[in-house]
Amino acid sequence: MVELVVQKYGGTSLQTTGRMAEAADRIIKETKRGSQVIVVVSAMGRTTDDLTTLAGQVSSCPPAREMDLLLSTGEQVSCALMAMALKAGGVEAEALTGPQAGIITDFSYGDAVIKEVDPEPVRSRLKEGKVVIVSGFQGCPGGHEVATLGRGGSDTTAAVLAGALKADRCEIFTDVDGVYTADPGTITGARKYEQLDYESLSALAELGASVVHPRAAAAAEAWQIPLVVRSSLTEQTGTTILPGTWSSCSFPVIGVTSETGLSSFSLHEGADRREIGREWKNGLCPWKAVQHVKNRLYRIVVRNEEAPHTKSLLSRFGGRPDTGRALVHVIFRSKEGKQKAGSFMRDLPYTQDCFMVETQPHVWSMDVPERHRVNICQALHDRCMEKEAAPISAAH
Template identity: 45%
Template sequence: MENLIVQKYGGTSVGSVERIKKVAKRIVERADEGKKMVVVVSAMGKQTDHLVEMAKSINPNPPSRELDVLMATGEQESIALLAMAIQALGHSVISLTGAQCGIKTSEVHKKARIEGIDTSRLQREIATHQVVIVAGFQGVDDREEVTTLGRGGSDTSAVALAAALKAESCEIYTDVDGVYDADPRIVPDAKKIDEISYQEVLEMASLGAGVLHTRSVELAEKYKLPLVVRSSFNDNPGTLIKEEVNRMEKVLIRGIALDEDIAKISILEVPDKPGIAFRLFSSLASQNIHVDMIVQNVNRTAVNDISFTVNVDELQKAVEVSQKFAFDVGAQKVEFDQGVAKLSIVGTGIVANADIASQFFEALYELGINILTISTSEIKISCLIDKERAKEAMVHIHKKFEM
C-alpha cells in the first residue's frame, strides 16, 4: 500500500501517561505529512512483568493458555490509551486487538508463530481512519484462542503487518538511538551504525547485542522490507536495516557483541566411540537446549573431552542431560563454568580476511586474555574468554579497530 507507514513503539516508549501523549504527538505529526499510519504497541513499561509476577504468586506454574489471556491485557490497555491520546489531538483513530486485526498464529501458547494475517478488517479501518493502533505481541489461533508471540513479539507483529500490507517502511521505536557497533554502556566510544545489512544485524542480535530480536529481522529479510530502528525520545535518524549495504569492497567490522549470559559445560574422558557426540547433542536438542560453541579435545588415550556452551537459562537442564549422558556412556565427569563470556566481531566478509581475525586475537593477547574457544561463520568471529575481563577486552578491540 502506497504511503503507508508501520511504526512500532516498545514498552518504555509508552511507559506512562506522559509518554503515551508524546508518542501520540509523534504519530500525528507523521499522519499530517499525509501518511497512512498503522502503529503497533507493546504493553506499558513493566506491565507484562507485573502480570506474570501476579500470576506466579497465584500459581507457581500457571497454565500457558491462561497466562496468554492475562498477558494480552497489557497491549489491549496500551492500544486503547494511545487511541484516546490520538483522538484528543483531533485525529481519526481506532485500536485493534491481535484478534481484531486478523493476526493468525500457530496453536502454541507463550511462543506462537504468526501463520498469516487476514488484512480485510485492517484494510477497511485504514481506509476510514488516519491512524490504526494495533496490539503487538498477540494473536489468535484457529480456535479463536488468545496467543502471545514470546520474545521480540511486538517487533515481529510490526514487521509481519508491514509485509502483509506492503508498507512503505517499518519503523521500530525504542529507547536507544539505533544499532550501535558496541554496547554503549560498556564502550563509551561506541558509534551508532547508519546502515547495516539484515545478515549483519542478525549476527549481532544472536551474539547478544540487544535492540532487535532475530525473528523480526529474519521476517524483514524474507520480505526485503527496510527496517528503521530509532529512538522515540528524540528525532535522531536511527539505523536503517536493509539488504546488502554497499561498502565498495572495503571489509568493515560492523560491530562488536558481548554475550555474558552463557555457561560452558565440559564432559571429561568420554570414551572415543563413533556417534557418541551425536548422541549427546541430539539428547540436548530433544530438550530444546540450544548449544553454541562446541570443542572436542582428543586426548592421547582413547577418551575425549567434549565442551560446549549454552545460555545460562538452560544450564541446569543441560547439565542434567549431560550427566545422564556421562553415566550412560561411562564418561568420567561433568563440569560447568559460568565465568565465561563470548566476545564476537561481526562484518560481511570478515572471515575471508585473515588480517582481521589475527588482529582480533592479537588484541586479546595484548591484554593477556586467554582464548578458551573460537568459532567462526561467514560474517563473525567469536571467542570464549574469561567473563571478568570481557568488558575490558571489548573496549580495547573497539579502539584497536578504530571503530
Template identity: 40%
Template sequence: MSMIVQKFGGTSVGSASNIKRMASRVIEEKNRGNDVVVVVSAMGNTTDTLTRLASEVSTQPQKREMDMLLSTGEQVTIALLSMALQEKGSESISFTGGQAGIHTDSVHGNANIKTIDPKPILQELDAGKIVVVAGFQGVTDEGYISTLGRGGSDTTAAALAAQLGAERCDIYTDVDGVYTSDPRYIKKAAKISSLTYDDMLNLASRGAGVLHPRSVKHAKKHGIPMVVRSSLTRERGTFINHSSKRSDRYPVIGIVFQEERTSITLHGCGGSEVQYAIRSALTPRNIECDFFKSTQESELTLLLQHRDLQESLELISEKKEQLKFDRLTAKKDLAKVAVIGSNILTHPVIQGKAARELAASGIDFKLIEDSPVSVTAAVKQQDVHRAAELLHTAFGLDVPEMRTVVAIQ
C-alpha cells in the same frame, strides 16, 4: 497514499506523557498522507513486573498461563495510545494480536508467526483510522493467546509491514540507531548510518538488542526497508535494506554481547551426530543454542539462554538413550561476546587477535564453534562488558577515522 508501520518500544510508551508524545508522532505521519499502523510494547518494565508476580504465586508457572498474563501488558498500551490519538482528534482503533489476524504456532512463550489475515486492519484503514496493534502476541489454532518471546514486538511490526506491503517499518526506541556496540556500556560506540539486512541480521542474532532477528528476517524476505530511530530526539536513524553497501576494506562491523547464559555439558559423548540430535530436540521448542569448540572428544558443551535451561535439560534427558552420555552438568553466570563482520573465516587473523586480547587481559573464555560472520566466546557474566569494550578498541571501532569505514555512506 503509502502505508507506514511504526513500532514503539516499552521506554517510548513508559508513561502517560510519553504515550501522548508518541501519539503526536503518529499523527505527524498520518498528516503526511500515509496510512499508519502502530505496534506497541508493554509500558516500561511491565513485563518484568508481571513475571515477578507470577513467581510469587507459582514456582513453575505453566507457559500457557504466562502468555495469558504477559499479553495484558501490551493490551494496556494499545488502549491508552488509541485514547490519546482520539483525544488529539484522530480516529483510531486498537487490536490485540489475535484481533489483528496474527496466528502463531503453539510454542507458548516463544511462538513463531504462521500467518496474518490483514482484513481487520485493512477495513479500519479504509475507514480512515489509525490502527494500533499489540505487539509480542498472537493466537494459536486452538484460540489460545500466545507470545513471541523477548523482542516480539519488533517481529510483529516487521511481519505486519510485510503482509500489508508497507513502504517502510520504523522502529522507535531509546537509542537513535544501531551502534558498533551497546552505547549504554561501550562509551566509544559509534552509530552506523545504514546496513544491509544480512549485516543487521548478523548483529541482531548474536546480541545487538536493538532489533529482534525474526523482524529482520521478515523485512528481508519481503524487501521492507526498516529504520531504527529515537523516540526522544529527531536524530537521523539507521537505515536497513537490501542495497546498502558496506566497505570490505575492514571486515568488522561491531561487537555484541548477550548476558544470562548457561552452559550444559554432556559427559561421555561428542561428535556432529550428537550435536544434530540435540538441535533436533531443541529447535521445535524454538530454543537456540551454541556449541563450544571441542577440546575433548568425550565432552560436548552447549550454551543457551538461562530461561531455557530447565526445558533443555528435560528435552536432552529424554534422548539420553540415543545420545549415550554418562551425565549432565550445568554452569550458570555466563555470557557471550562476539566480533561481527563478513567473511570472517577468510580473515583468520580476527579469531587469533580476539583470543590474544582476551587472554592478555586475564579474561577466562572459551570459543564457540566457527561462523562465517562472527568470532564468539563464552565469558563469565562479570567480565562481559569489559571484554566487549576491550574488543571494540582492539578492532579499531572507537577510532574516529575507522567509523567512516564501518559505517555505510
C-alpha cells in the same frame, strides 16, 4: 501517492502517559504529512515483568496458556490508551488486539510463531481514514485463543504487518537512536550506522544486540521492507536497513556483541564428539556454542535454564558446569575481518579462563567469565573498529 507507514513503539517509549502523549504527537505529525499509519505498541515500561511477578505470587509453575492470556493484557492497555490519546488529538483511531488485527500464530504458548496475517481487518480501517493501533507481541492460534510471541515480539508484529500490507517503511522506535557497532550504553566509542543491510542486522540481533528482535529482522528481509531503527526521544534519523549483501560493504568487521546468563561445560578427553554432536544437531539440547580440540569435543555453552538438562545428558562424559559465563562475539564479513578479529581475540590478556568457541559462520566467539565481559568487549571493539570512520554508512 499516499505512503503507508508502520510505526512500533517499545516499552520505554510508552513508559508513562507523558511519553505516550509524545508518541501520539509524532503519529499525528505523520498523518499530517498525508501518510496512512499503522501503530504497533508494546506494554508500558516494566508491565510485562510486573505481570510475570504477579503470576509467580499465585503459582510456582503458571500454565502457559493462562500466562499468555495474562501477559497479552499489557499490550492491550497500551493499545487502548494510544487510541484514546490520538482521538483526543483530533485523529480518528481504532485499537485492535493481535487476534483482531488478523495475526494468526501456532500454538507455541510463550514463544509463538506468526504463521499468516489476514490484512483485511487493518486494511478496511485504513480505508476509513483511521490510524490503526495494534497490540504487539500476540496473535491467535485458533478459535478464541491468544498466544504471545516471546520477548521482543512487538518488533516482529510490526515487521510482519508491514510486509503483509506492503508498507513503504517500518519504523522501530526505541530508547536508542539506531544500530551501533557495540552497545553504546557500555562500550566507549561505539558508532552508529547510518545504513546497514538486512543480513548484518540479523547477525547483530541474533548474537545479543537487543535493538531489534531477530525474527523482526528476518521478516523485514523476507518482505524486503525498508526498516528504520530510531529513538522516540529525539528527532535524529536513526539507522536505515536496506537490501544488500555482505560483500557489498567495505568494512570488514560489523560489530562486537555479547550474551549473558550462560553456563559452560568442560568435558574430559574421552568424550565422544560424534555422539554429542548428534544430540546437538537433533535439537535435543539448544546449545549456544561448542569448542573442538583436535577431534575431541571440549567445551559446550548453554543458557542457564538449559543447564540442568545438559548436565544430565553429559554426566557420563564427565561434564561439569561452570556458571556465571558470557559469550562475546566479533561479527565479520570478509577474510580480512576474520583474520583481524581472530588475531585480536588470541592476543587478549584475559586468556586464563577464556575459550574461543564455534557458534556460526562469519563470527568469532569467546566463552568468558561474565565479570570480564564488558572489558573484553571494549578491548575487542577498540582494536577491531579502530580504522573505521564514524558514523559508518554502508553504501550499496
